[in-house]
Amino acid sequence: MNLAGIIFSNLYDERFGVLTHKRTVASLPFGGRYRFVDFVLSNMSNSGITSVGIITKHNYNSLMDHLGSSAEWDLNRKNGGVHLLAPFSTGMSYVYQGKLEALYSAFAFLEKTPEDYVVLSDSTILCNIDYGEALEEHIASGKDVTVIAKRAAKNPNVNYELIVDMAKDGTVTDVTVDYPAMRDGAMVSMGMYIMEKKLLLSAVKESVCKGRHLLERDFIQEGFYHNGLTLNVHEFTKHVIRNDSVASYFANNLALIRDEALRRDLFDRSRPIYTKVRDEVPSYYSEHSSTKDCLVADGCRIHGDLEGSVLFRDVYVGSGTVIKNSIIMQGTVIGKGCHIENAILDKNVTVSDGVRLIGAPSAPCIVEKGESV
DSSP, X not given: OOEEEEEEOSTTGGGGGGGGSSSOGGGOEETTTEEHHHHHHHHHHHTTOOEEEEEOOSOOHHHHHHHTTOGGGTOOOSSSEEEEEOGGGGTOOSOOOSHHHHGGGGHHHHHHOOOSEEEEEESSEEOOOOHHHHHHHHHHHTOSEEEEEEEEOOEEEEEEEEXXXXXTTSOEEEEEEEEEEOXXXXXXXXXXXXXXXXXHHHHHHXXXXXXXXXXXXXXXXXXXXXXXXXXXXXXXOSOOEEOOSHHHHHHHHHHXXXXXXXXHHHTOTTSOOOOOOOOOOOOEEOTTOEEESOEEOTTOEEOSEEESOEEOTTOEEOTTOEEESXXXXXXXXXXXXXXXXXXXXXXXXXXXXXXXXXXXXXXOEEEOTXXXX
């Protein structure tokens, strides 16, 4: 595959509050056993990409621990493989403000990779996509940049990083940045872009010289209107999960329980989503427990009642405890007689007997990693 991959791991940390105080957004747990980065890496591996750079900024210890040797994604290679690209490794004395600046961390990596094309990807948008098909379409189009996009419903309350308008023949006629979808069927970027490596390196060099930070505004939109940059759009038609806030992250986890079509698209058996392997015993359910419409990972011990919730590995639920519409992350211990509803309990949380934690779907109650309540 003549395509290298770049993943942005830190750009949206501030959107997720305490959930990303001790981790990058790329290593945020999702769906009972996965991390955000698993979906992007699996897409790249399944597409035949063998050189991947992950741009980091801070709090990336959990990301390093999760990736390990990258063997689970078949990326533990002598040539290529996964490279963590931190600011200090390039001599940067400041923290980057946007994707163009962040790509400066990947400059040396990209210069050394033999691939002629690059796919850039956010880590907050989850899907199961074949980048090989997108690359073939990009080359055939003869355009400078291919925007991988999904049609979205009208939503005046959400600003998207990039929206493209097209004529009936597929020609891009307008590029909008940081603006809501004001009509049904708007073609919204998925934060994924394919282009020639030499074009990207040139854009990064110019951005450093001119103090430009933002890929979508300063390179794609500016280039389209003023510098003759040509755009192709690769329309993705399957399910896409956009995580842009705590509320959407909460809703998207719970959607995996209800939406069979979403699960089928996301976990396509012909294109598996890989993750770090942990050998755990099967979960145990006592005779007095009950479980309805839940995703429960291995190693859990359930003595209470669960409904509409996602439980990660090694969670303990005491007798008489009721958990509804909640996300309980790995290693959390919940005592007896508790009531937990519309809540997110991060890793290794301890909940004492009789505690009540009740939030709302739009504002779930959150207990930070390692805390006791």
